């Protein structure tokens with residue numbers, strides 16, 4: 001073997017319709033069909049937005065806003081994708097974002113400036129992930145239950161810290177990053193963070209032993225154990241990773257809103273799970289892609305934006321999101337069975 | 340006389356999967372009341388053909404007639420309504436449902452549209468199980484709690500709960516011990532006496548001689564011979580048809596010079612026990628030695644292997660590898676010390692069904708292809724390819740998903756995993772289950788060669804000839820106790836079966852080292 005098989009994953013590549021494809025080529029083609037269909041949905045949404053509100057929607061400012069808003073939930077979704085791929089679930093992500101955002105914006109924390117806020121947000125996220133991971137991996141709790149308990153207690157703690165008040169950030173260096181015309185390397189800071197997290201997530205999942213182990217644990221935990229993988233430690237790391245992503249997301253949210261609130265991150269768990277599933281992640285574990293999840297996030301945020309521009313209420317938004325989840329899963333089932 | 344139309348006649352059946360033509364114009368005729376055997380190497384298309392017959396796959400081309408009438412088997416339900424029942428190679432029972440619920444799955448007895456729970460279903464299930472010679476299986480038990488052989492019986496009961504005229508069995512004997520196989524053959528005899536036809540798939544040629552009437556041989560998706568007489572066609576001819584060459588179905592030679600008795604054992608098991616599963620076991624395996632565990636299904640063989648491997652926690656005793664004691668109940672410790680296990684249930688315990696062959700093979704050696712966690716995929720693929728080629732795994736492309744491989748080739752993928760890992764002690768639980776004649780001979784040669792290179796092998800097999808032919812030393816187990824230990828040369832099949840079934844426990848007779856002589860054993864057929 002001289003040539004490592006690393007097919008181009010260019011999703012704009014036309015799927016060739018020549019008769020006998022080598023097996024790896026058909027696998028790639030199938031993955032591309034999924035990605036292409038998600039891109040198709042996104043394109044259709046952009047067309048809808050462009051037709052209904054041509055001036056406002058296609059404005060660069062607006063598109064930048066869509067990406068910026070998608071960044072917070074996007075970072076959470078990357079972590080969630082790993083957890084779901086391993087056959088688990090993390091219902092506590094929204095609550096962790098809330099707790100991290102208020103803990104990082106207390107008066108005491110703000111005395112340590114920019115670094116204090118960032119450090120606290122990340123540490124609280126990782127800490128909550130650690131508790132989840134220990135309970136699930138070593139305490140033998142079902143992920144659904146353990147993270148449900150974390151959801152309740154983290155929200156409760158967040159309320160206790162703030163007493164329901166909004167904690168305003170007074171650090172200029174933090175607030176500056178949230179300005180409309182703040183750019184790093186020509187990219188809005190939040191979007192840059194999202195992109196970096198996505199790329200790192202993709203690399204970890206596809207190119208490292210950590211990613212392989214995640215997929216193996218999700219595909220067949222008993223086989224993974226008998227193959228010599230430390231399944232429990234892997235599970236612990238996965239919830240830590242999800243917590244870390246929540247901490248980063250909390251920091252992004254602080255930048256975006258210039259404050260910390262105990263109601264932050266409301267229903268993020270549902271949006272993140274939905275985005276991952278739309279992106280093709282198998283809820284039972286063992287299969288999924290980062291690219292798919294990110295496209296799922298972009299589809300969701302674009303819908304929200306279009307609806308808001310057209311003055312539609314959030315109840316209509318919720319109904320539309322539900323319909324999209326069903327449609328996406330149905331389409332994927334078809335493409336999976338016919339190719 | 341005007342010949343009656345055959346019960347079933349399939350002709351020109353063609354079926355392709357992406358990249359493979361699994362069936363290429365296959366013909367099959369089955370008469371009422373006959374046992375028609377399907378033979379062929381791993382991946383020849385046997386399972387695919389019977390899935391077409393069961394309505395689980397739609398053929399691309401070809402016609403099927405049933406009692407002279409052309410039919411289209413659009414779905415499994417259509418096939419079932421005609422009276423075609425199938426027992427698949429990979430059992431398809433629902434573990435969390437009871438025996439009775441599994442038997443009646445899909446056609447639950449109903450009253451006014453509601454499923455009638457309990458009595459009626461249980462009573463009819465009990466009657467079926469009794470007819471199948473297993474009255475001890477309780478209809479109310481969960482299927483997940485049953486042994487492999489009992490699950491097989493439940494599948495059979497499910498098939499018979501319909502009004503069947505043709506019953507297809509895909510390698511039903513693979514998980515059964517000799518006594519169970521006798522029971523299976525009695526059932527087959529009863530069925531055919533009632534005019535039911537049986538299509539029987541097995542890799543054990545001696546079974547086909549015992550119960551078969553006619554044989555159809557598949558090779559690479561084509562029927563190379565149809566309707567041969569099962570009893571009178573010479574084995575050599577059948578094997579030549581299957582493999583396209585003459586396979587010497589002989590076990591590899593044992594080394595001419597005996598292994599040195601002073602070589603320190605690499606694996607030492609001292610008083611290892613698990614309450615309720617097996618009594619304290621002592622055994623040692625030296626580098627280069629193959630030790631076989633013979634015993635009935637349920638005698639604790641797999642449990643012993645899994646406990647040595649750390650997958651189950653012992654209640655007493657210890658495992659010593661290369662002089663150091665392993666942490667009990669830790670697979671990680673065992674793997675790090677150089678143990679490898681090819682488990683009995685490859686689908687549930689070994690394979691990542693959604694993943695490629697490469698990833699299945701490399702999963703235990705990932706760190707070898709990784710620098711600081713980053714995987715060198717070229718090196719990984721190359722190594723996986725080398726390991727699978729060594730076992731002649733088909734297709735010769737490790738990038739395909741493992742779930743598309745035939746049963747025997749999936750087994751080879753599991754062995755390739757440990758071949759790649761290069762361990763010191765290999766624990767093999769039924770390594771040739773579902774593996775065809777030609778590949779078996781290759782596997783035996785590979786196992787012997789690995790041993791000659793210094794690997795210690797502990798082998799479990801339900802096939803007594805395999806244990807006797809391959810192992811240097813044999814431990815006979817009965818109900819969780821070692822009842823006899825002897826060099827393989829000093830035992831024969833009858834002796835082992837006697838010991839396994841009724842022999843009283845004997846204090847380890849002679850665990851003496853093999854003396855010279857003793858080459859390969861004869862064919863198992």
Ligand SMILES: Nc1ncnc2c1ncn2[C@@H]1O[C@H](COP(=O)(O)OP(=O)(O)OP(=O)(O)O)[C@@H](O)[C@H]1O
Nearest residue numbers: 356361381382383384385386387743744745746747
């Ligand atoms: N779902 C599938 N997708 C792609 N290829 C498949 C699929 N099912 C079977 N095949 C291929 O079809 C061929 C025939 O497989 P089949 O399972 O019928 O073999 P078999 O004769 O039953 O072998 P064995 O004795 O090992 O059970 C093999 O090359 C296999 O890889």
Ligand SMILES: [Mg+2]
Nearest residue numbers: 385386428746
């Ligand atoms: Mg088969």
